[in-house]
């Protein structure tokens with residue numbers, strides 16, 4: 001059966017074969033071959049492990065079908081990237097949903113680490129994808145950084161609506177996340193640290 005490439009991310013090429021998406025982490029010639037191989041292997045393994053965990057938790061993410069050294073076969077999600085539809089959708093509702101979902105992940109000590117609207121697919125509900133940089137952690141700091149990265153993604157790609165979206169997202173996150181007070185306090189520090197960095 002033929003498979004067709006349908007997307008190329010920063011890390012991988014994505015092929016579709018019926019209802020299966022194959023994420024193939026391509027070689028990066030700018031990395032030393034040994035390091036490149038190790039990185040691709042570890043990210044593939046990490047992503048597969050998290051997808052399995054999410055399936056058990058009944059969290060909306062692609063179902064893992066098979067995993068080899070540098071390839072993951074998973075359920076193909078037939079919907080648009082949130083990045084392409086956020087402005088024309090009910091973005092307050094979507095932002096709320098993301099807040100609740102990120103809180104759920106954090107309550108299970110899962111840090112996404114690359115939460116952007118390109119890594120969310122809009123189905124009947126929002127599905128999170130791209131867990132290659134994700135990891136398990138209970139640390140307040142890691143959760144705060146996750147929030148900060150999402151804010152930066154919103155700000156750069158959705159600059160006309162990002163403030164409203166982020167506010168709604170935060171309110172909902174606060175409602176659902178354990179230790180949300182500490183996490184949001186730390187987020188404030190992380191954000192100001194980021195601003196200082198930029199200023200220099």
Ligand SMILES: Nc1ncnc2c1ncn2[C@@H]1O[C@H](COP(=O)(O)OP(=O)(O)O)[C@@H](O)[C@H]1O
Nearest residue numbers: 007009010011012014021062075076077118130
């Ligand atoms: N399971 C999937 N179903 C449908 N589309 C997907 C799926 N996984 C990835 N994609 C598409 O491929 C793109 C790149 O995949 P992603 O996992 O984000 O890789 P990268 O790490 O290279 O960004 C995504 O932005 C999305 O458009």
Ligand SMILES: [Mg+2]
Nearest residue numbers: 009118119130
């Ligand atoms: Mg991606």
